[in-house]
Amino acid sequence: MSQEGYQSPAAVETTADTGLNMHEMQMSNPGKTPIQILHEYGTKTGNLPVYVMEKAEGEAHQPSFVFCVTVGDVSCSGQGPSKKAAKHHAAEAALKILQIDTGPVNVPVKSESNGVAAETNHHTNSVGILQELALQRGWRLPEYTFLMEAGPPHKREFTVTCRLESLSEKAVGHSKKAAKKAAAEKILAKLQSLSDCSEITWAPKPCVRFENLRNSSAEKISLLRRNPLSIPNKDYIQMMLELSKEQGFEVTYFDIDELTVNGQYQCLAELSTSPVTVCHGTGISCSNAHNDAAHSALQYIKIMASTKSVNQGDTCGVQGTEGTGGTE
Template sequence: MSEERYKSPALKTTSNISLNPEESPNPRKTPIQILHEYGIKRGFLPVYEMEKAEGEAHHPSFVFSVKIGEITCTGQGHSKKAAKHLAAAAALNVLQIHAEKLHVPVKSDSNRAETDHPNPPNSVGILQELALQRGWRLPQYTVLIEAGPPHKREFTVSCRLESLSETAIGNSKKAAKKSAAEKMVARLQSLSGGSEITWVRQLFLHIVKWLQEEAASYCVYCVFQSPKPSVLIENLRNSLGERMSLLRGNPLSALHTDYIQMMLELSKEQGFEVTYFNIDEPTVNGMYQCLAELSTSPVVVCHGAGISCSNAHNAAAHSALQYIKIMASK
């Protein structure tokens, strides 16, 4: 994923993020289901509450909050279901950010004898521990192929962890399973950019991919500590700035068609930064897509899709402006 930045006075440093989902033969669990399972394992179930419902009958807007433990997140969508899913997705993102890193020894690429590694890491156990720590579904192992004569059998086993899948071959089911787990650990290390599996935004972005089936555009925000001081969303409703007053008192369609420019002017006036992340993969309809992140507190992340990259940015900016308009009018 590439990144384009429209800077405003509050500077913020962000890192590149990538999206690499794979289609699963089984239906993927929704963010609500994943968060519920996480809550069961941790002993505190998520609690959802509808914060706001407004908009026209043909274009409604709902805001739902979810509280799980000490974390509270909110999502906005064009249906109650979508808003709840987005709130759950935001909570999962926060839990990913605050989860402790799991250090996994890097597997050597050299073909040394096994005696050089008297205590090789148990990749099957590592994956299971990682799934429990992150609140994911446990890894699933499936024997895909069983071939060869009785004295020289070969087994092909797949390892599936959330939306990722790896396969390996071994002379026994156990050996093939272990090799598949080792390949999955290496895959996770690759996604994290090192030997420490962090996956800060990977699960969130897989959920973003899933949510494309629910709505064309949406907005979520998460409650977590920003790296730098930022503008409180709550303070925007008290702002007397010219741009904020125009946004608060007029329909978006009557103000502008260049929502990127409008968002840039608003961010400069209010003192926060807007960053656009291009998502490499198109939507299922072949449209460009991107995420717009506002350095507010809580952080706001909005999605947009369009027939061109600039159209996608404009759509994401429109979603962000719509969200700010709702929050500033409370």
């Protein structure tokens, strides 16, 4: 990853090859934010900027966020008291490397409330970018699911999930549109991190059907069939990770904001099987909830991948629906 202040040769070539008149761009920029200017540059060069949150720390009354922006071969980081401010500083650093003068800009200090994504970065259409990417790669189009609405009438909070192939991300916003854009942004960021480079090279894995799991004689699935899932203090997250790598599906954990009536943390484990499997877990901490969700998912796979399930013709009644865990 390029560091702030570093100008890669590729970045110089990109600027030169586009034939952009930097003086004209600088003259048309007064009053615009770094995010807007960088987006205009990305539109002209064909390299739209992608923002990734790298760090969120500090107290609730004094938070600190760090965002990384990648545009072409240039990557820069920015820090600020809000997500929007951090994005602005990251964009400003990238513009300096690209030798684009931002002129007088206004970087907002606060645009977040209680960790809820505000309607920021209006000029970067993450929903459109994600859909265009899916069409170009021949993927299934992104699916958006409205999960819940909370908060007082003057300060509503909407939760939306975005699913692209085997990837899923949840986001919250002060409107459905803002939450949808934030979820799409998270998917783009995940695609970027999975590609491990500025260009998105990630490719979806083929769907893993339960029939494949039943017919598999690989080591991890065979051990799952033979051994009980009742070992105290067992790391079921690691066990699930090893099984998913062996069988070629992915596991995503979603933390649920609300605690149970007993004050425990909640989590959902989503498996990219066909059909998709979702299992619930609870615990005295987030990690315990993740482990419990992994345990439930392993129990479900054990049932569905067993010879007994095949002979009974899937009498469990969960094939073709989203699973919620099982018992041995």
